[in-house]
Amino acid sequence: MFRINYDLWRDYSFSYTPEFWKIVSPSGLEITSKTASAVFWWKAFSYHLSDDKLITSEVKYILRDLYGWFSTRGMAKGNDIDFHNRWGKINILSRAKQYFSIPKTLVSIGLCDTNVLSGDRAVAKSLASQTSGDGLVLMTTGVTVSLLDKQYPWYLQDQIDSAWDVTVFQCGSAFYGFKRSRKGLVGLDWRVAQNFDYSQQEWFLFNLTVAQHERLLSLSAELGVEIGRYDFMTLGDSSEELVFLEFNATGQWVFLDIKDEFGLLDTFVNWLKRPNTRVSGKLN
Numbered sequence: 001m002f003r004i005n006y007d008l009w010r011d012y013s014f015s016y017t018p019e020f021w022k023i024v025s026p027s028g029l030e031i032t033s034k035t036a037s038a039v040f041w042w043k044a045f046s047y048h049l050s051d052d053k054l055i056t057s058e059v060k061y062i063l064r065d066l067y068g069w070f071s072t073r074g075m076a077k078g079n080d081i082d083f084h085n086r087w088g089k090i091n092i093l094s095r096a097k098q099y100f101s102i103p104k105t106l107v108s109i110g111l112c113d114t115n116v117l118s119g120d121r122a123v124a125k126s127l128a129s130q131t132s133g134d135g136l137v138l139m140t141t142g143v144t145v146s147l148l149d150k151q152y153p154w155y156l157q158d159q160i161d162s163a164w165d166v167t168v169f170q171c172g173s174a175f176y177g178f179k180r181s182r183k184g185l186v187g188l189d190w191r192v193a194q195n196f197d198y199s200q201q202e203w204f205l206f207n208l209t210v211a212q213h214e215r216l217l218s219l220s221a222e223l224g225v226e227i228g229r230y231d232f233m234t235l236g237d238s239s240e241e242l243v244f245l246e247f248n249a250t251g252q253w254v255f256l257d258i259k260d261e262f263g264l265l266d267t268f269v270n271w272l273k274r275p276n277t278r279v280s281g282k283l284n
Helices: 006-011 053-071 083-087 089-096 210-223 264-273
Strands: 013-016 021-024 030-032 105-108 121-125 141-144 154-157 164-171 174-181 227-235 238-248
Touching (some): 006 053, 013 053, 083 089, 089 210, 164 210, 164 264, 174 264
Antiparallel strands (some): 013 021, 105 154, 121 141, 121 154, 164 174, 164 227
16 A cells, blocks of 8 residues: 555655656655556545645646546546535435435525525535635534525525434445434534544444435445445434435545444455456446
8 A cells, every 4th residue: 555645745756757657655665657556535635735826736736637547547446536526415415315315405695595494594514625714614503594694605404303413434335334422412513522532432333224225225326436424314313214414425434433343444445455346437
């Protein structure tokens, strides 16, 4: 395995020609176009790589071009680097609606058509999941729709009364369900209270029903994915009905199995080692 931490791009040596490329890591490890066998892109760009916008754009272009070298040769594993740019959250919601309940949802500029929501109370989310100019992040936040600024683009959904957050990590044909209690949360977004020292297990196994598993298989086939993380909420206290929230094509998942009890890491490594199933960005 050769890992490129693209936020540390200055620490690597890199050369790229139409005939050959080579990357040397800070520790002296080397990978080239002659030794590479596959690529897996984890986490899309979500922050600046330099204070200079031009330098940031140039570095991102280089890495996208290198990813394209793999992709055009059928050597890219997992979801395409531009998966979310191609699909978008609302389009994914429209597909998921065929298999699961979804909240009433509105993306609006000028706060038009807010009547599609159930009332004046809703939750606001971020579409792009980017930081603001002052480095802040918009978490899932309860809002009063009539008081929102019309000059801002809004992504709004009905607030769900739920006892559990549920997330499902897919890797190949394996689906791992986990749940986290919403009891005692400060605010609506569990990430605000996330324990980043990972000393305690916060997520616990959630057993998918046969019907839920079949629906996830169908949705994954429609989206053309074989790895990623699905986010849901239960409807009230019941675990029989899941409300679909979103699909994370490059979402984090190790935090679900911090003590390596449930086999997520082994499943992922074995998936990486399997012969590639993707050709030119499409699943065979």
